[in-house]
Amino acid sequence: MGRADALSPRAPVTLAATLVTLAAATLVMASCSDAPARPQLLVTVRSDVVLPSQLDGDPLLSAAASIDRVRVEVFGGDGSPTATRDFVVSGSSSFPVSFGVEAPTGSSPLIRVTGFRAAWEHLGQDGAASIEPGVSLTRLAQKTIVGFDRIDVVLHGDCFGTPVDLTSATTCVDAARRAVPATTLDDPEPTVASWSGAREVACSAAGPSGTLCIPGGVSDIGDPALHIVDLVSDIIPNPPRAVLISPFYLDETEMTVPQLRSLFTAGKLPGVAPPVLSSIDVECNYTTTKGSAEKQAVRCVSYETALAACKARGGSLPTAAQWEHAARGRGRGYRYPWGNQEPTCCAAALASGSFGCNPKKGIGSYAVPGSCNGIADVSRDGVLDLAGGVREWVLDAAVPFDACIEDGLATDPTCAPEDRPRGSTKGGSTSTPLTAAEASLRRGRSSAMQDVGFRCAF
Amino acid sequence: MKRRAATAIAILSFLVLALFAPAVRAEGSEAGEAFQKGVDAVAAQQWADALGWFERAHAIKPHALSLYNIGVAELRLGHLTRARVAFYGSLALDAENNHAQLAPSLADEMNGFIRDIETRLVYLTITIEPAGATVTVDGKPLAVDPTGRSKLYIAGISAAADPSPDLPTSFETAVDPGQRDIVIQKQGFAPQASRETYPVGQHADLHLSLSALDATLHVESSRGNAVVRIEGLDVGVVPVTVKRPPGTYSIDVRSAGYTTYSSTVTLGPGGRSDIQAPMVKEQLVLTRQWWFWAGVGAVVLGSALTVYAVTRPPPPYNGGSSGWVAQTH
Numbered sequence: 103m104g105r106a107d108a109l110s111p112r113a114p115v116t117l118a119a120t121l122v123t124l125a126a127a128t129l130v131m132a133s134c135s136d137a138p139a140r141p142q143l144l145v146t147v148r149s150d151v152v153l154p155s156q157l158d159g160d161p162l163l164s165a166a167a168s169i170d171r172v173r174v175e176v177f178g179g180d181g182s183p184t185a186t187r188d189f190v191v192s193g194s195s196s197f198p199v200s201f202g203v204e205a206p207t208g209s210s211p212l213i214r215v216t217g218f219r220a221a222w223e224h225l226g227q228d229g230a231a232s233i234e235p236g237v238s239l240t241r242l243a244q245k246t247i248v249g250f251d252r253i254d255v256v257l258h259g260d261c262f263g264t265p266v267d268l269t270s271a272t273t274c275v276d277a278a279r280r281a282v283p284a285t286t287l288d289d290p291e292p293t294v295a296s297w298s299g300a301r302e303v304a305c306s307a308a309g310p311s312g313t314l315c316i317p318g319g320v321s322d323i324g325d326p327a328l329h330i331v332d333l334v335s336d337i338i339p340n341p342p343r344a345v346l347i348s349p350f351y352l353d354e355t356e357m358t359v360p361q362l363r364s365l366f367t368a369g370k371l372p373g374v375a376p377p378v379l380s381s382i383d384v385e386c387n388y389t390t391t392k393g394s395a396e397k398q399a400v401r402c403v404s405y406e407t408a409l410a411a412c413k414a415r416g417g418s419l420p421t422a423a424q425w426e427h428a429a430r431g432r433g434r435g436y437r438y439p440w441g442n443q444e445p446t447c448c449a450a451a452l453a454s455g456s457f458g459c460n461p462k463k464g465i466g467s468y469a470v471p472g473s474c475n476g477i478a479d480v481s482r483d484g485v486l487d488l489a490g491g492v493r494e495w496v497l498d499a500a501v502p503f504d505a506c507i508e509d510g511l512a513t514d515p516t517c518a519p520e521d522r523p524r525g526s527t528k529g530g531s532t533s534t535p536l537t538a539a540e541a542s543l544r545r546g547r548s549s550a551m552q553d554v555g556f557r558c559a560f
Numbered sequence: 561m562k563r564r565a566a567t568a569i570a571i572l573s574f575l576v577l578a579l580f581a582p583a584v585r586a587e588g589s590e591a592g593e594a595f596q597k598g599v600d601a602v603a604a605q606q607w608a609d610a611l612g613w614f615e616r617a618h619a620i621k622p623h624a625l626s627l628y629n630i631g632v633a634e635l636r637l638g639h640l641t642r643a644r645v646a647f648y649g650s651l652a653l654d655a656e657n658n659h660a661q662l663a664p665s666l667a668d669e670m671n672g673f674i675r676d677i678e679t680r681l682v683y684l685t686i687t688i689e690p691a692g693a694t695v696t697v698d699g700k701p702l703a704v705d706p707t708g709r710s711k712l713y714i715a716g717i718s719a720a721a722d723p724s725p726d727l728p729t730s731f732e733t734a735v736d737p738g739q740r741d742i743v744i745q746k747q748g749f750a751p752q753a754s755r756e757t758y759p760v761g762q763h764a765d766l767h768l769s770l771s772a773l774d775a776t777l778h779v780e781s782s783r784g785n786a787v788v789r790i791e792g793l794d795v796g797v798v799p800v801t802v803k804r805p806p807g808t809y810s811i812d813v814r815s816a817g818y819t820t821y822s823s824t825v826t827l828g829p830g831g832r833s834d835i836q837a838p839m840v841k842e843q844l845v846l847t848r849q850w851w852f853w854a855g856v857g858a859v860v861l862g863s864a865l866t867v868y869a870v871t872r873p874p875p876p877y878n879g880g881s882s883g884w885v886a887q888t889h
Contacts, residue, residue: 142885144878170796176886185886190787190794200880205888213886220795224774224803231793250878327750336755456699456720535699535743537751 139250143203147172147215149257150292151239152300155193160295164433166322166344167259167300169217169239176203177212181268191217197294203247210246212271212284217257221435222342224326235265236343236509237322242266242273242284256288259297262320262344264510280510299346299511302432309351310416310560314483318349320511321427322435324503325542336546338526339502346513347427352420353557355465355486356399356494359388362411366390370414377402383552385533397464399492399555405525408495412558420559421516422498422544425528428481429488429541437540439481439488440471445539448474450490452539454532461490461532489539492555493527500526500546527554591621598629607636624654624661628670635673640736641716644677648707681734682758683712686742689769693746694724697735702727715740737762744768748806748829774803775827779813783839786815798837806831813837 152168172191178184191197205211218238223231239257261274271284279286295301305315324342365371377388377400386402387395403411412418420428430436438445445452447459450468454461462468466486471478479489488494499522506517518524527545530538531553598613611633618626631646647670654662662670688695695702697715701724705712713725715735735742737760745751749770758764779788781798788800789812795802798813806829813821821837846852877885 140874140877142877144880146880171794174886176888178888184888187882187884187886188794189882190796192797199882201882202877202879202885203888204877204885209888211886211888220802224805337753458699458720535753 140204141207141247141249142205142251143211143213143245143247144200144250144252145174145203145213145215145243145255146198146200146252147174147217147255147257148198148288148292149217149239149259149294150297150300151217151257151259152295152297153191153193153197156295162301163295164300164302164319164321165435166237166433167295167297167320169219169257171218171220171223172197172199172257173216173218173233174201175214175216177214177268179209181212194294205247207247207249210244212268213243213255214240214266214268215243215255215257216240222322222326234326234342236263236324236341238263240264240266240273241275242268242271244271244284254288254291256292258292259299259320260511262511274510303349305349305351312354313351313558313560314354314485316347316350316352316424316428316483316485317432318347319427319433320344320346321423321430321433323423323426323430323542325540328542336500338500338544338546339504340542340544341502341504343503344511345423345427345515346511347424347432348514350420350424351417351560352424352428352483352485353559354484356491356555356557357403357408357411358465359393359395359398359400362388362400362403363390365411365414371407371410374407374410375404377404377407380552385552395463399463399465399487401492401552401555403495403555405495405523408556409497409525412556415558415560417558417560419495419497419556421514422496422526422528423512423515424559425488425494425496426541428483428485429529431482434482436482437542438477439479439485439541440477443475443477445477445489445536446474447536449477450479450530450539451487451532452490452530452534453536457535459536463491463532465491488529488541490530490532492529492553493531493534493545493551494529495525495554495556496528496544497524498526498544499524500544591617591623591626594620595626595629598633602629602633607633611637622653624650624657627653628662628666631670631673635677638736638738639716640677640681641714641734644674644681645706645714645717647674647677648709680737680760682737682740682761683763684733684735684758685730685763685765686733687730687765687767688727688744689729689767690746690749691729693727693744693749693768693770695727695733695768696720696724696743696745697733698741699743701725702733710734742766742768744770746770748773748831772806773830775806775830776832777802777804777809777811777825777827777835778832779811779835779837781813781815781821781837781839783815783818786813786818786837786839788813811835811837813839815839817842 152163154168154170157163157165157168170191172189174187175183176185189199191199203211216233216238218233222234222237239261241255241257243253243255245253258276260277264274264280266273272281273284274280275282275286299320303318309315322342322344324340326342328340366376377386379386383402387398388400409419429439436442451461453459468479469486479487481488498516499518501517501519501522503517506519507515533553594613594617598610598617601610601613611630614626614629614633627646627650631643631650634643634646651667651670699720700716700718701722702713702715703718704725705714713731713733715733737758739757742754743751750773752768752770778801779798786798788795788798790809804827806827808824808826811823811825818839819842823835825833827833879885
């Protein structure tokens with residue numbers, strides 16, 4: 103009795119807890135002592151492109167060189183997908199991302215990893231989410247599993263837009279290896295934003311008078327809505343694709359009547375036909391002597407005359423890709439030169455007459471944003487009247503890029519098949535509706551119509 | 561041949577204008593003055609100016625001859641549909657005035673012009689999809705034939721701001737020959753444009769269809785780092801704006817320690833829906849107390865360890881930073 107009284111009321115509980123703890127510890131040690139590793143892959147996805155969190159801190163990085171999603175698809179032995187998962191990658195806390203692949207020893211699962219921006223994902227009519235292939239980074243990886251194994255899968259910026267081949271299991275790895283077996287190993291641990299195309303490239307020398315430097319870099323051109331367009335319209339299909347543009351100089355304004363006249367007067371355009379006045383195209387404004395349109399962009403210019411004028415100045419017409427690079431904020435994907443705000447009558451020289459606006463025709467008339475809800479027809483680099491004024495000739499023929507430019511990241515692309523006349527037009531004009539100001543639109547080769555002019559690139 | 565006919569019409573029109581000008585001048589000084597300026601403009605081949613003066617004269621004092629001259633000016637400017645309406649209007653006004661305003665020979669000439677115009681017009685059988693869309697030609701809506709002489713929809717005679725008539729899904733329209741910009745639009749659909757050059761007197765079919773615009777869904781939350789999922793797919797951290805085709809979507813907004821906000825939204829073509837997801841901290845319930853789970857954990861751990869020790873399951877797969885393990889079978 104006295105012995106029992108000597109024990110504390112908690113003693114049995116303490117004793118039992120101690121015994122349970124010792125038993126549990128013994129079980130844990132026993133269970134953990136020889137746990138065999140299970141056969142699997144541990145896959146780490148890395149990249150040298152840009153993450154969204156880096157864009158705010160470094161204005162020289164291009165948004166078009168960034169990804170904010172990683173989609174992983176694992177294919178079984180019969181080639182059908184067995185698992186899919188999307189990962190949001192916003193910054194260093196969520197990237198690199200790693201995951202496991204469970205597979206028996208001796209098997210070789212095929213893994214497709216796609217880096218993309220959510221803005222380029224859209225749901226098709228069947229409800230399935232699809233990614234624009236021309237602006238995404240896709241990589242195949244494959245390795246035979248022997249116990250527990252690790253691999254790195256690197257998404258190199260050089261592979262933007264380059265498709266993989268699931269049938270032959272070939273993939274783009276980097277610029278030098280665009281179609282190699284998926285079993286190719288990557289260089290380990292690249293640094294994000296270290297890709298050479300991620301950062302804008304400044305102009306190396308001074309440009310001609312009246313021009314502005316358009317720094318180079320990667321840019322997404324095109325629009326998903328332009329995969330298929332009305333067959334009876336002259337709008338050219340232009341599905342999204344990433345392109346790499348070298349720095350160049352672009353005229354700040356569209357070429358004016360006196361600027362073109364001075365080239366003719368100086369004899370720099372021998373054999374070239376000047377624009378003519380027309381009773382049908384009443385907006386034609388070129389005169390051989392000083393007239394009433396001295397501050398206006400010259401109209402009714404043929405492609406041949408425009409190209410000859412630019413060459414006489416030591417330059418050329420811009421390519422469609424250069425034009426869109428300049429007009430869409432150099433990789434920022436703007437819909438219009440000023441950003442994404444929808445155009446109105448006060449934003450640019452557009453939509454005259456029955457379209458409801460009364461545009462001013464002088465160059466640079468829409469350069470002040472304060473009078474139009476903060477928007478003006480001025481690009482990120484200060485180029486004027488890209489949205490309105492006159493439609494502007496570009497070098498490319500009136501055919502989709504797919505007609506002559508291979509998939510993948512093209513540098514300074516221009517599409518001009520030998521069997522098609524060169525020339526197409528970009529930008530809206532006083533004769534087009536407001537919606538034609540969208541910078542991704544490109545229209546067919548027009549004759550020297552009353553709303554067609556040009557500017558030069560150098 | 562047709563160009564020669566048009567030239568003949570223009571010359572004849574000029575002679576007729578000169579012949580009948582005094583008759584109108586006598587009817588009122590202001591109208592007459594406008595009419596005379598119109599005649600002067602015709603002499604100078606300034607057809608657009610002439611049209612303005614004749615329209616003004618007609619507005620001040622309606623007269624069949626002014627309408628006739630309006631028709632001639634429209635014809636010279638290449639506005640065949642407008643000229644046709646003016647000529648029919650001139651004949652009707654003359655008839656209302658007991659044929660006292662036009663010489664019979666002039667009325668006969670005018671009927672000839674109308675027949676010529678109706679031969680030169682372009683007739684398009686337009687099929688539109690979906691129903692309810694509006695069609696404009698060169699920025700102006702179509703109009704029911706105001707002369708009442710056909711079931712055609714006429715292009716070029718309405719002002720840009722005029723309302724569009726209710727169009728059937730297939731109808732015939734008359735437009736001027738030459739380059740025409742035909743645009744079909746409907747709220748919530750991407751407008752489609754057709755630019756074609758139609759030769760004189762062409763009959764053609766034109767199918768215009770619209771595709772629905774993607775709708776915009778914007779999701780915000782009272783908590784900054786909440787993750788938004790649409791139809792089970794992560795789309796980003798709030799605030800997030802996505803484009804989706806019209807339809808009904810389930811939306812989840814999640815943030816650790818907060819009750820998941822779930823909702824369903826139906827997006828119409830080209831529409832926009834803004835969702836403000838209120839994030840409410842999870843209530844402190846029994847299952848959220850550390851001591852409860854500590855006790856449960858102790859029991860579960862003991863049980864699990866015991867079971868584990870007995871059954872010796874293989875170790876789990878390594879899911880890396882994401883914790884996800886893909887199955888290959």
